[in-house]
Amino acid sequence: MDQITAILDRLLALHPKEIDLSLGRMNRLLEALGSPEKRLPPTIHIAGTNGKGSVTATLRAMLEADGKRCHVYTSPHLVAFNERIRLGASGEFVSDPELFKALYACEEANAGEEITFFEITTAAAILLFAENPADVLLLEVGLGGRLDATNVVDEPLATVITPISMDHEKFLGEALAEIAAEKAGILKAGCPVVVAPQDDEVLAVIERKAARLKAPVYRFGQEFNSYADQGRMAFQDEEGLYDLPMPSLLGAHQVINAGMAIATLKAAGLWSGEKAASEGLKSINWPGRLQPLINGALVDKCPEGAEVWLDGGHNPGAGVSIASFMGEQEERSPKPVYLICGMLTTKDPVGFFRSFDGLARHVATVPISTTTTARGPLELADFARLAGLEASPFSSLEDAIADIVSCAQKDGEAPRILICGSLYLAGEVLAANNMPPR
Known part of the structure; x- marks a missing residue:
């Protein structure tokens, strides 16, 4: 240590x-x-x-x-x-x-x-x-x-x-x-x-x-x-x-x-x-906020041709802004939208997820290892369903990505992946992708 x-x-x-x-x-x-x-x-x-x-x-x-x-x-x-x-x-x-x-x-x-x-x-x-x-x-x-x-x-x-x-x-x-x-x-x-x-x-x-x-x-x-x-x-x-x-x-x-x-x-x-x-x-630097992930170790595990976005927003107000942006991307270039989400127990998951109803094809819920106050994936998936979304829990970020790879292969479509719900999760993603903030 x-x-x-x-x-x-x-x-x-x-x-x-x-x-x-x-x-x-x-x-x-x-x-x-x-x-x-x-x-x-x-x-x-x-x-x-x-x-x-x-x-x-x-x-x-x-x-x-x-x-x-x-x-x-x-x-x-x-x-x-x-x-x-x-x-x-x-x-x-x-x-x-x-x-x-x-x-x-x-x-x-x-x-x-x-x-x-x-x-x-x-x-x-x-x-x-x-x-x-x-x-x-x-x-x-x-x-x-x-x-x-x-x-x-x-x-x-x-x-x-x-x-x-x-x-x-x-x-x-x-x-x-x-x-x-x-x-x-x-x-x-x-x-x-x-x-x-x-x-x-x-x-x-x-x-x-x-x-x-x-x-x-x-x-x-x-x-x-x-x-x-x-x-x-x-x-x-x-x-x-x-x-x-x-x-x-x-x-x-x-x-x-x-x-x-x-x-x-x-x-x-x-x-x-x-x-x-x-x-x-022209030169603002603020990682983890509607950040496109173009390459890196984690991106390499995603489906070929996938768009990958990262945002640490975690409350209903942030959900509105993020979903609005993703909706604009959908109008620009339609792709199936998959959410990978982890969230703390102090947040309102239904309020956050509600903005993605009609936009997200599926929500994969994952644990967050860098805090003791994260919701479990099972509980978080239940909240996503309460907001009208299809959701499945996964034991890790990598397992969630693997499932999206499988879905993309079946559909024959490159997906748009949004990893969201917590700044702690955003930090884990940047670390896994070898992209520490500067």
Whole structure:
């Protein structure tokens, strides 16, 4: 066992629960570390249910195209824990020695006190961000917002709320308005907030909170807009209309995410013009989101001529976006669509699968080996059937692929395969296909 794995295992054992939302433990540890949260670079704080990572990746691409150094914090990782922390000086994931040093410092400062894994590893990230130079920190919320471990920045440049839908109800509330209130907990007095398209009840919650804090609100579809136009992307606000390339991330929802990123740069005072934005939009890197898998060890096991797609989306809102994209591919080039799906117990599988009714020929459900909170394939197949889909459980990803190979040979058609339902599964796929994120 290497040093990183060993210390992460020790940190995981410091609290009996994986999730226990509170800021008390985080504030205690940060104080013991010398309050590194007060020495962070100018910060953009990003919350929401879907699209947080894509907006963050788009912001990073445009800022780096403008010559800015960006620290980035995201979660979860796909293959290696280091992916959660990107340091601005190099633009690369944190190295093993740097990561170990920060984790060890947090372990020592915590002195065996009860603290969740996400809290203590977020503290390590904050320590690294404070000790290394950068122009901007892009800080993605882990879960919720109000009591999330990242919510220790008093004066961010801007806050961002991406689309909010039902997810993590056990921790955030059973109603959309309750979940919205938790996400809006990152808003700060006088700090601009950029808001994605939302249900009316969600928008009302955010607007009320912003009004109390005198925080300027920039709403998609009101203060700004972005849309596809003849193979290009248009962004419009009160300052004018910009003609831009389509974002390199695929799917109609990514045009919205790109518009969110541009509006955020403007709200934060970091907008430098169309040139950097154009360069950035063409070079966004965010694996596991409608990612085409062209070659690799796992792809080689798929039927000849198969299209293979990977997406880590895992809630009903993500299901709508992914199914919409797959429907567009079906119109472009009809192929039998097969889903391979693994999902955590905290997700709503029926809500996710429902969008694929009438589109997917069959769902193969598989286990996820990199987490202890995945649904079993038998149970997940039952949920897929409840959503109106044909489904069969398999003991491994390879067995599911072998079954699709057999079906393709019988049908004489090259299939379109979508591997989906969990970022943990996406990470396993990228590792098996020898495609670690960079």
